[in-house]
Amino acid sequence: MEPDFDDEDDHIYINEETELGRGNVLVSHAPKQRIVPPLNFCPVERYLYRSGQPSPVNFQFLLDLQLKTIIWLANEEPQDTLLEFCDSHAIQLQFATINPDGGEDDNPWDGLTEHSIIAALQTIVNAENYPLLVCCGMGRHRTGTVIGCLRRIMGWNLASVSEEYRRFAGSRGGRILVELLIEAFDTQLVEIDRVKAPQWLLQDAQ
């Protein structure tokens, strides 16, 4: 009588304890809420953060950061859930398009153009946009490029910039092209308004 066995397996006991007549199960305390930061999340400077693409499990965490702005470094739109989240919490979502003229031809694995790096940095050097999160798909190369160029503006030596970039680049390591781009980046191209710049930037620019 094999079908009987199958039926047995298919039957799901929603509360086995009650079914067996053991009475109520007391739960002494609610399960602890665990906060989940996005992939590759890290603070960069005070009120400036970096990460991979946030998903709904990260939203509670993002609310704790009280973000005002998110910079999304990709041509393609982020997931709808993120768009809705930004919408409902009045977070300004800035697209730093990789290659504005690329049209259909552009690849998600293309690096950033100088134009898009400057556009992102122009937002980052303005404290009115803070607290601010910079992110891309995995929070590795595009985010790393922008943060690397920011470190150059801050006057970090290149070895430290490279070390930081590689820390987030994952097991396959950094991309030489990204590091060349960071090294060659002309920091003068970013205009810094001293009145609006975050405190930590002014100290180093002096």
Place this chain on the structure above:
Amino acid sequence: MSYRDRLEGLAADEPESLLKLLKQEDEEIESKLGLNNGMLNLHRVINEDPGLRKRIERILDRFYPNDINAKSQENNEEDVDDIYDADEHRVKSDAKLRIVDTEEEVIPPENFSHIVGEIYRSSFPRPENFPFLQNSIKLKSIMVLIPEDYPQENLDFMSQAKIKLFQIGMSGNKEPFVNIPSDLLTSALEVAINPENHPILIHCNRGKHRTGCLVGCIRRLQNWSLTMIFDEYRRFAFPKARALDQQFIEMYDEEKIKKTAHEKKWLPIKW
């Protein structure tokens, strides 16, 4: 006669006096050898010549047989990084002190990062990092997690920059049976999350293991999920992540620090 010839002569004929020389400051050695032009860096000369280095090691071997054995054992282990070597630190610092003035760039220490608010982490800071720590980060305190004496040049820098030192010496989680005691970690957390000490830099030798454990426990106070805590731990410990450290972070009993922190209103830690 070149420096190298002089050293080789000394090594062959008078191992005792060479040993003595090795233990003195570079400047003294320079004057002893009659080279007051500031060009000599004894350790560098020795390191650059494999033959000379071998011979000096053999000589040292004769004087400190136990030391050498202990050292080679340490080297066989995976984690020489954890052992703070005062001489190594001094040699690197000396080499850097001479070029630091000409640099306009700021140089953060290796493995430097923000943790949360005004709490920072890094490896052992050296003189080339002092301007960064003083002017860019404007540190108020440094907490070191190694038990060894803190180097004099770091102490001098800190007294000049009015930075307070907290030392909580831990020996790290290592096979077999060496564990960071939980109460040490608790007292370290009390220093780290107390806003009165901020901005604070937390460091050990490489900023990987002991610092990683402490940061992991700070993340637990922020209620981070363990998966993301471990992910962060591994990012900074790469390529030397330790299962024992991750276990420690998970097993750490946070009851006492949570009680203190709630009483003093340190939680939630401000971003």
